[in-house]
Amino acid sequence: MDWRNLPPLSALRAFAAFAETGSVQKAGESLGVSHAAISQHLRSLEAHMGLTLVDRSSRALEMTVDGTQLAEALTEGFGLIDRTVAALTGADAERPVHISTTHLFAMTWLMPRLSDFQDKHPGIDLMVNPSAELTDPGPGGFDLALRFGSGNWPGLDSEMLVPTDIVITAAPSLVADRIIADPCDLIDLPWLQELGTNESADWLRKHGVTQTRVKRITHLPGNLMLEGARAGQGVISTAMSSVEADVRAGCLRVLFRDKGDTGYHIVTRPGVMRPAAKAFVTWLRRQKKTG
Numbered sequence: 577m578d579w580r581n582l583p584p585l586s587a588l589r590a591f592a593a594f595a596e597t598g599s600v601q602k603a604g605e606s607l608g609v610s611h612a613a614i615s616q617h618l619r620s621l622e623a624h625m626g627l628t629l630v631d632r633s634s635r636a637l638e639m640t641v642d643g644t645q646l647a648e649a650l651t652e653g654f655g656l657i658d659r660t661v662a663a664l665t666g667a668d669a670e671r672p673v674h675i676s677t678t679h680l681f682a683m684t685w686l687m688p689r690l691s692d693f694q695d696k697h698p699g700i701d702l703m704v705n706p707s708a709e710l711t712d713p714g715p716g717g718f719d720l721a722l723r724f725g726s727g728n729w730p731g732l733d734s735e736m737l738v739p740t741d742i743v744i745t746a747a748p749s750l751v752a753d754r755i756i757a758d759p760c761d762l763i764d765l766p767w768l769q770e771l772g773t774n775e776s777a778d779w780l781r782k783h784g785v786t787q788t789r790v791k792r793i794t795h796l797p798g799n800l801m802l803e804g805a806r807a808g809q810g811v812i813s814t815a816m817s818s819v820e821a822d823v824r825a826g827c828l829r830v831l832f833r834d835k836g837d838t839g840y841h842i843v844t845r846p847g848v849m850r851p852a853a854k855a856f857v858t859w860l861r862r863q864k865k866t867g
Contacts, residue, residue, distance in 0.1 A: 583624045590617035591629065592654055595639060595647035659714075660847075672701035673856045676713075677722035679706040679798030680770065681840055684818045685738060686722065693859045700852045706798070708772030713845045719853035721843040722860075724815060726836075732843050737864050739839035740817035744779065744832040749808035756831050759783040766792040768801045768810035775813040783832075815840070 582588075593603035594614060604611040622629050629643035639647060677686060682704055690702070705711075705718070712732060713720050727734045744762070756762065759780055767776040776793055780786075794810060802819070805812045806827050817840070822828040842860055849857065 583621050587617040587621040587624070588650060589654075590614050591621050591643075592647065592650040594618060594630075594637075595643070595650065600637065656714075659717075671852075672703040673720075673853050674703045674705065674718045675720055675722065675856070676705050676707065676711045676718045678708055678724070678770065680802060680814060680818050681722055681724070681798075682706040683799045683802070685840070689863055692863075693856065696859065697855055700855060702856070708770050708798070713843060719844070719850070720857060722840055723843045724838065724840050726838055727841050729843060731846075733846050734841040734843045735861075737840050737842050737860060738815075738817050739837075740815040741836065742779070742813060742834040742838065743816045743819065743830050744811060744813055745805065745819055745823065745828045745830050746811040747806060747808040747827065748829050750811070751829060751831070759785050759832065762811055762831070764791050766794065766810040768794050768796055768804045768812050770798045770801050770814075771795050776811075779813045779834075 589607065590603060590609075590613070593606050594600060597603045597606060600611040600614040600618070603614045607614070618630055627642045628640050629646060631638045631640050631643075675686075683706075686704065693700075693702075710723065711718055711721065712729075722737065723729070723734070724740075727736060744759075746765070750765065754761070762780070763785065769776045792810075794804070796804060801812055802814070802822075804810055805819075806822060811831070815838075816823075816830075816833070819828050823830055842857060844853075844857065
């Protein structure tokens with residue numbers, strides 16, 4: 577970054593305040609300066625950039641297209657700075673640790689263990705958000721994610737928590753005594769799939785089944801998907817760690833298993849982690865050691 581090309585910070589702050597409040601008067605009040613000072617900062621910023629950022633043709637000042645673009649960047653940038661400073665200084669110490677994971681992993685692995693964390697850390701609140709959507713951790717948002725994959729997410733730190741293979745599984749009542757030797761043999765069976773994913777199509781395509789579609793796909797939250805599989809309502813693609821108990825009990829039968837370096841990872845952003853989140857990650861690592 578060439579710092580010499582950046583406009584003065586005071587001018588950027590003034591413009592960001594103007595963009596947020598919609599007037600030089602309110603911007604001045606929010607920064608504790610006069611409206612004349614805000615106006616001067618806006619003009620100096622325009623002179624520095626060689627752009628018209630504010631349309632002064634009418635009585636009410638409005639941002640130009642360039643001004644709107646700069647305002648969006650400043651809102652994001654100053655917002656990130658504000659959240660990071662809050663995290664580093666402990667200003668958000670009372671905020672719950674916000675965890676992103678899937679319905680299925682939350683139900684089968686995390687929730688049965690959470691009472692141990694709560695017993696050991698009674699002063700730390702948790703907020704578990706089960707969703708198939710991949711949401712990156714960031715200041716003021718999610719502290720960490722528990723995410724399935726190979727661990728390669730650009731710009732994020734990850735470490736393996738639960739190594740596990742992908743399996744295709746179904747209830748014995750669904751497959752009965754039919755011979756299933758090839759992925760094509762699954763085409764005429766119904767499938768269940770976690771909301772927000774394409775797991776069934778992705779797995780079939782990966783294994784060379786591309787010419788046709790399965791009999792029926794029902795999209796469900798992960799916990800309901802597993803219940804449906806147990807009841808014989810469809811074939812599912814999932815992590816082996818989520819169905820081990822069902823397979824041992826005979827409730828589900830593994831039809832195919834993809835072995836590899838996959839599993840659920842602890843995913844965090846690089847940098848300093850606030851104390852509450854750090855305590856939770858430390859606890860997760862202990863769970864990894866104890867199984």
